[in-house]
Structures are given as structure tokens and as C-alpha cells.
Amino acid sequence: MATAVLPPQQRTNYLNAEHGVKSWLLTVDHKRIAILYMLSITFFFFIGGIYALLIRLELLTPAGDLVQADTYNRLFTGHGIVMVFFFLIPVVPAILGNFLVPLMIGAKDLAFPRINLLSWYLYVIAGALMLHVIITGGVDTGWTFYTPYSTAFASPKVIEAGLAAFINGFSSIFTGLNFIVTIHRMRAPGMTWSRLPLFIWAHYATSLVMVLGTPVIAITLVLLVLERVFHLGIFDPKLGGDPLLFQHLFWFYSHPAVYIMILPSMGIISELIACFSRKRIFGFNFVALSSVAIAVLGFLVWAHHMFVAGMSVYAALIFSFLTFFIGVPSAIKVFNWTATMYKGSVTYETPMLYAFGFLGLFTIGGLTGLFLATLGVDIHVTDTYFVVAHFHYVMVGGVVMAYLGGLHFWWPKITGRMYPESMGKLAALIGFVGFNLTFFPQFILGYVGMPRRYYQYPPEFQVLNVLSTAGATILGIGYLFPLVYLLWSLRYGEVAGDNPWNAAGLEWKTSSPPPTFNFDVDPVVDFEAYNYDELKEIPVER
Amino acid sequence: MSDSHAAVHSPDHHPELRHHFMTMEQQQNTASLGMWLFLVTEVMFFGGMFCAYLVYRLKYFNDFAAASQSIAVGWGAFNTAVLLVSSWTMAMAVRCAQLGKQKLLIVFLLFTMLFGSAFLGVKAKEYHDKFVEHHVPGADFSFTEKLLGHPDYVVNQYHAQMFFSIYFAMTGMHALHMVIGLGLMAYLVVATARGKFSTAYYTPVENIGLYWHFVDVVWIYLFPLLYLISRK
Numbered sequence: 001m002a003t004a005v006l007p008p009q010q011r012t013n014y015l016n017a018e019h020g021v022k023s024w025l026l027t028v029d030h031k032r033i034a035i036l037y038m039l040s041i042t043f044f045f046f047i048g049g050i051y052a053l054l055i056r057l058e059l060l061t062p063a064g065d066l067v068q069a070d071t072y073n074r075l076f077t078g079h080g081i082v083m084v085f086f087f088l089i090p091v092v093p094a095i096l097g098n099f100l101v102p103l104m105i106g107a108k109d110l111a112f113p114r115i116n117l118l119s120w121y122l123y124v125i126a127g128a129l130m131l132h133v134i135i136t137g138g139v140d141t142g143w144t145f146y147t148p149y150s151t152a153f154a155s156p157k158v159i160e161a162g163l164a165a166f167i168n169g170f171s172s173i174f175t176g177l178n179f180i181v182t183i184h185r186m187r188a189p190g191m192t193w194s195r196l197p198l199f200i201w202a203h204y205a206t207s208l209v210m211v212l213g214t215p216v217i218a219i220t221l222v223l224l225v226l227e228r229v230f231h232l233g234i235f236d237p238k239l240g241g242d243p244l245l246f247q248h249l250f251w252f253y254s255h256p257a258v259y260i261m262i263l264p265s266m267g268i269i270s271e272l273i274a275c276f277s278r279k280r281i282f283g284f285n286f287v288a289l290s291s292v293a294i295a296v297l298g299f300l301v302w303a304h305h306m307f308v309a310g311m312s313v314y315a316a317l318i319f320s321f322l323t324f325f326i327g328v329p330s331a332i333k334v335f336n337w338t339a340t341m342y343k344g345s346v347t348y349e350t351p352m353l354y355a356f357g358f359l360g361l362f363t364i365g366g367l368t369g370l371f372l373a374t375l376g377v378d379i380h381v382t383d384t385y386f387v388v389a390h391f392h393y394v395m396v397g398g399v400v401m402a403y404l405g406g407l408h409f410w411w412p413k414i415t416g417r418m419y420p421e422s423m424g425k426l427a428a429l430i431g432f433v434g435f436n437l438t439f440f441p442q443f444i445l446g447y448v449g450m451p452r453r454y455y456q457y458p459p460e461f462q463v464l465n466v467l468s469t470a471g472a473t474i475l476g477i478g479y480l481f482p483l484v485y486l487l488w489s490l491r492y493g494e495v496a497g498d499n500p501w502n503a504a505g506l507e508w509k510t511s512s513p514p515p516t517f518n519f520d521v522d523p524v525v526d527f528e529a530y531n532y533d534e535l536k537e538i539p540v541e542r
Numbered sequence: 543m544s545d546s547h548a549a550v551h552s553p554d555h556h557p558e559l560r561h562h563f564m565t566m567e568q569q570q571n572t573a574s575l576g577m578w579l580f581l582v583t584e585v586m587f588f589g590g591m592f593c594a595y596l597v598y599r600l601k602y603f604n605d606f607a608a609a610s611q612s613i614a615v616g617w618g619a620f621n622t623a624v625l626l627v628s629s630w631t632m633a634m635a636v637r638c639a640q641l642g643k644q645k646l647l648i649v650f651l652l653f654t655m656l657f658g659s660a661f662l663g664v665k666a667k668e669y670h671d672k673f674v675e676h677h678v679p680g681a682d683f684s685f686t687e688k689l690l691g692h693p694d695y696v697v698n699q700y701h702a703q704m705f706f707s708i709y710f711a712m713t714g715m716h717a718l719h720m721v722i723g724l725g726l727m728a729y730l731v732v733a734t735a736r737g738k739f740s741t742a743y744y745t746p747v748e749n750i751g752l753y754w755h756f757v758d759v760v761w762i763y764l765f766p767l768l769y770l771i772s773r774k
């Protein structure tokens with residue numbers, strides 16, 4: 001395009017259209033709000049990372065030397081709350097989803113731009129509240145806030161932490177609502193449902209879970225706070241209340257929340273694999289609908305978190321079966337991604353390396369989920385490091401890998417600059433090695449019986465724990481490194497051009513960075529998603 | 543912010559058409575879908591409490607019945623009627639907005655607010671009565687009433703307290719929604735008086751109307767579930 005000759009900072013785009021702090025804090029541009037989210041979520045990622053570092057340092061030796069039990073409880077609680085509510089849940093939808101959903105469907109903005117900004121403010125208020133909790137001593141309930149410990153015994157800080165999660169929940173609800181309405185009502189002419197990129201399908205499914213699930217955790221936390229503050233005894237065993245009801249309500253949201261985390265990541269992977277295999281995603285319809293299937297089935301498996309908490313054997317059997325069953329749509333995706341690469345022109349740029357990392361790690365995380373769905377095995381490894389390793393494979397190996405892949409892929413679109421490719425590849429490699437070294441030993445530790453949430457352990461577990469801590473150090477470098485070179489690239493990176501990957505999709509048909517209203521000419525869509533066979537002849541422009 | 547870009551549209555566009563929509567119709571459909579989805583989240587929100595109610599009602603039925611019988615059913619029925627009438631005045635307000643009758647719109651909104659306030663006043667009286675009767679959960683709780691028709695049945699104090707926990711949580715959350723609704727209607731009255739709405743644009747009236755009907759529907763469920771357990 002003609003505009004590619006101008007350096008990005010000389011064209012009017014969403015970044016330089018207005019200046020000053022106020023123009024950012026009052027913006028209703030979805031792209032600017034995405035940047036606001038990127039800054040705040042990255043901040044919380046490193047807070048959660050510091051917690052992880054302290055946990056791994058304590059576990060370097062069998063004895064409790066760095067911290068004692070009470071502090072350790074606060075560490076893993078803080079790590080869990082910050083990472084789940086303030087990083088994993090918003091990271092992909094609120095950053096990349098916010099930036100890309102309108103661009104990919106050819107809209108000028110999300111349906112409700114001011115509500116979008118409100119979502120960010122709710123996130124910030126909730127985050128500030130959580131930071132206050134952290135600074136003033138923290139909570140030690142675990143991120144799950146189980147009653148009656150949280151309502152009758154834990155430090156009163158649990159009220160504040162619960163409110164933080166509650167407020168953050170509304171941020172999530174409004175984001176999901178905004179996406180659903182946007183995808184229904186704001187598509188460009190010609191952008192039919194069958195032409196929607198899989199990233200959009202994934203975000204649609206995610207939004208369904210956000211809208212249907214999050215209100216349930218919201219009311220559950222309200223009831224918890226009411227019990228704590230006003231002695232309403234909904235979960236209080238003294239009044240005949242049932243703490244298990246709390247667990248059911250909690251997991252009714254918190255299992256689907258796993259899909260709030262992983263579904264958008266799967267959307268990223270579809271985009272990456274199609275682009276770097278130069279092929280339309282194999283079985284497009286199946287991949288699209290498997291997202292919706294996961295969103296629906298995800299609401300029917302929550303009690304697999306409670307197999308040892310007490311429930312009828314028939315209920316356990318049903319939840320076990322359904323948990324196996326939900327593996328099917330996930331497997332459909334993995335098979336179709338693999339089939340897409342078959343006979344494709346696969347290239348190995350940084351985003352694709354992250355996609356490969358995702359495929360491997362998510363597969364391990366998903367398959368060990370089936371171990372845990374098996375009642376007998378679950379009873380053996382409940383509350384051990386096996387579970388910890390399983391969900392970190394899905395959430396760190398899955399979500400974080402996909403997020404970093406997506407971030408590198410769309411970095412030129414977001415900033416107008418390329419990241420340094422060789423450093424990107426190196427960071428992806430470091431992250432992959434560090435991740436496996438951190439978490440694979442934990443599978444073994446859990447299987448041989450090391451329980452989670454303990455600050456001490458028998459000496460025979462030390463070798464594997466040292467490996468895990470060493471891995472965490474490498475993983476930390478793998479995360480700090482991109483932070484450094486991505487910031488560097490903002491100034492010194494190569495100017496990207498509108499479509500550096502020669503990728504399909506509407507977001508690549510506008511300039512980089514895009515103008516405030518996304519497209520200079522209102523787009524009309526007359527092509528299918530991932531029409532890479534039609535793009536073959538165009539030379540890569542940089 | 544966004545309004546400063548209004549110039550990108552043709553000069554004859556409606557002043558309430560926001561920058562990222564093509565037509566008023568698209569904007570209206572979008573807002574309406576958004577409101578319906580928000581109400582879905584509200585259903586899930588209240589659903590958590592209905593679920594808790596169901597679990598404990600099945601578990602402690604007799605104690606729940608005795609506790610339920612101690613609530614003044616007359617006031618509850620009165621409030622139900624008040625809310626139903628307020629739903630009608632709200633529906634009429636939306637109709638007036640459609641027809642562009644701005645003055646009548648304000649009148650119906652004010653009537654809706656009046657009925658809503660009456661409901662909250664009665665609710666406050668009921669709460670006060672419960673407070674006087676020591677039926678508010680906490681250290682002072684005591685429940686001495688008998689289960690109707692079963693004078694020998696010893697009502698379990700704890701389970702009765704559980705009923706009132708759920709009663710206050712559910713009706714309290716409902717009342718909070720009413721207060722928010724009244725605030726929204728006050729906004730509508732001011733906006734109407736300032737001439738913000740016309741037959742071409744009255745989306746906020748319609749959406750806040752939907753919200754108000756939803757709050758009514760919640761009460762339609764709360765009334766029998768909380769007031770009418772095993773009443774003869």
C-alpha cells in the first residue's frame with residue numbers, strides 16, 4: 001500500500017490521534033482501551049509472578065526457611081487470586097479481543113464503547129482493592145475462598161478480597177456482553193457467520209461463559225460477604241447451612257472460567273496456524289462449533305473439583321463422564337490444527353513457535369485432565385502437585401503461550417513496528433524449556449504424594465523441587481525477555497507495514513497502527529475466512 | 543470524545559446517533575440486545591440465591607414453613623399489587639415515548655416512581671417488624687412462633703434463622719435493584735424534560751422499562767416462595 005512508505009508515526013492513527021494522559025483515561029476507542037488493559041494486566045502478571053518466585057524459592061529446600069506456614073498460605077493465595085482473576089481471565093479477551101474483535105468483523109468500535117471503558121475502570125478499582133489487601137497483609141483462604149474457613153475464621157481481609165473479585169467480575173461480564181452484542185450487530189456487510197474468523201467464534205463462546213457464569217460467582221461472593229459481615233448464614237454449618245453449597249456455586253463459575261481463559265487462546269492458535277501454514281483451517285465449521293460446544297458443556301462438569309468433598313457416587317459418575325466428554329471438542333480442535341499443518345507451507349516465525357508450544361503443552365494439560373476425570377485416579381492425586389501441574393500446563397502452557405504468540409503476531413498491527421525476530425524465537429524457546437522444567441517434575445511429585453499448599457516437604461522430594469525452581473527461573477527470564485525487546489521495538493523496531501505476514505483477515509487490510517475508526521473506507525467482505533490460497537501470489541511486503 | 547467525531551456522518555444524521563453505528567435502527571437494535579443480555583446475567587445472579595433457597599427449603603421444609611408464616615402476608619400481597627400497577631404505568635410510559643407524548647411520559651414515569659417508592663416504604667416497615675420480633679439473623683435472633691396446625695412441632699431455631707438469612711438476602715438484593723431502578727427513572731424524567739427523547743429516539747426509556755419489568759418478575763417469584771410456604 002502507498003501508506004507503507006511513511007513511517008508509522010507520521011500517519012494519523014489511533015496512537016497519535018490525540019495526546020495527553022486525559023486522552024487515554026477518557027478514551028472510548030477499543031484499541032486504546034486494549035492498551036490500557038495491556039499495561040494494567042502486565043503489571044498484575046508480574047505481581048503474580050513475584051508470588052510464584054517466592055513460592056518456588058521457599059520450596060527449594062524441604063524445611064520452611066524463607067517463610068513460615070502463615071506467610072506461605074498468603075503467598076499461594078495471592079498468587080492464585082492475582083493470576084486467575086487479574087491475569088488469566090482478562091488477558092486475552094480484554095487485550096487482544098478488545099483490540100481485534102471490531103477490526104476483524106469490520107466495525108468501527110465495540111457496540112458499547114463507554115461500557116468498555118467502564119469495564120477497564122472496574123478492573124482497575126478491583127485491582128487497587130486487591131493491591132490494598134496484598135499490602136496490608138493478604139488473605140490465606142486460597143483463591144477458592146472456601147467456607148466456613150473464609151466466613152468464620154480467616155482474617156477479615158477476606159471481605160475486601162471477595163469484593164475485589166466481585167467488582168472484577170463485573171468488568172468481565174461487561175466485556176462479554178459487549179463482545180456478544182458487537183458480534184451480532186456490528187459486522188460489516190458481507191461478514192456472515194460462516195466468514196467470521198475462528199478468533200471471533202472463540203470470543204463469542206467465551207463471552208457466553210462470561211455472561212452466564214460470572215453472575216453466579218458474583219452472587220456467591222455477595223452471600224459470602226453478607227455471611228461474614230451481617231451473619232446471614234447461608235453457608236454456615238452452625239445454622240444447618242452447607243459449605244458444599246458454596247463449593248458447588250463457586251465451581252459452577254470457576255470451572256467454566258477455565259474456558260474463559262483457554263477458549264480465546266484457542267482462537268489465537270487458529271489464526272496463527274492458518275497464517276503460518278498458509279492454509280484455511282481444516283474442518284473450519286467443526287473448530288468454530290467446538291468452541292460453542294465447550295462453552296455449553298463447560299457448565300456441566302463443575303463438580304469434578306469436589307469428588308472427595310462428598311457427593312453421591314451416581315453424581316460423581318455423571319460428572320466424571322461429562323468431564324471425559326468435554327475432552328472431545330478440545331481434541332477436535334487439536335486434530336484439526338494438526339491437519340491444517342499437514343501439507344501446508346509451514347514456516348517457523350516466533351508466533352508459530354508459540355503455537356507449537358501451545359499444541360504440545362495444552363495436549364499434555366488436557367490429557368492429564370482426563371486422568372483427573374477418572375474417579376479412582378482423582379482420589380489418589382486430589383490436592384497434590386499432580387493437579388497443580390495439570391492446570392499450569394493448561395493455563396500457563398496454554399493461555400500464556402497463546403497470548404505471547406498472539407502478542408507477537410499482532411504486535412506490528414498494534415504498534416506499527418516489528419519485534420526482533422531472532423530474539424522472539426529465542427524467548428519462545430527459553431519459555432518452552434523453562435515451562436517444562438518447572439512443571440513436569442510436579443506431575444511426578446504429585447503422583448508420588450507431595451500435597452499442594454504445604455511449605456515443607458520430606459527431603460526425598462527435594463531433587464524434583466530444585467528442578468522445578470530452576471525451571472521457574474528460566475521461565476521468568478523467558479517472560480522478562482519479551483518485555484524488554486518489545487519495549488525496545490516500540491522505538492527501534494523495523495517499520496511493519498500494513499500486513500507483514502501477508503495474512504488473511506480484515507485486521508490486516510487497514511493500516512498499522514489502524515486509524516481511530518479502524519478503516520478509512522467502510523469494509524465490505526466478499527471473501528471467505530483464511531483465503532490463503534488466494535493470497536499466495538502477493539509478495540510479502542515489509 | 544466520540545462525539546467530536548460526529549462530523550464523519552452526513553450532516554443530517556440524528557444527534558443521538560453515535561459515531562460507530564450506521565443507522566438509528568442498528569443503534570436501537572444493539573442497545574436492545576445489550577439490555578436483554580444484561581437481564582440474562584441478572585437471571586443468573588438471582589439464580590444463585592434461588593438455588594440456595596431451593597436446597598434449604600427441601601432440607602428444612604417445616605422450619606421454613608413456620609418462618610414463612612411469621613411474615614405479614616397482607617403487606618406482601620399489597621406490595622405485589624403495587625408492583626404490578628407500577629409495571630403497567632411503566633408500560634404506558636414506554637408507549638407514550640413511542641407516540642412522542644413527552645408530558646404524559648413524564649407523568650407515567652413519576653407514577654411508576656411513586657409506586658416503586660411505596661413498595662420500598664412497605665418493605666422498610668416489614669424489615670422493621672422483623673427487627674422488633676428478633677427475626678433478623680445474628681446474636682439476637684429468636685423464633686417462638688409455631689408451625690400452623692402442628693402445635694407440637696418444635697421449630698429449629700437455626701433453620702428458621704437460615705430462612706430469614708435467605709429472606710433478607712433475596713428481598714434485600716431485590717430492593718437494591720428497585721432503588722437503582724428509581725434512580726434510572728429519575729434520570730429519564732430529567733432527560734425527557736430536557737427534550738432528549740423523540741419518536742425517533744427513546745431507547746433509554748425502553749431499556750429501563752425492560753429493567754423495571756424484570757425487577758417486577760423477580761418479585762412475582764419471591765412473593766410466593768417466601769410468603770406463601772404451606773399457608774392454608
Ligand SMILES: [Cu+2]
Binds near residue numbers: 305
Ligand atoms: Cu474444572
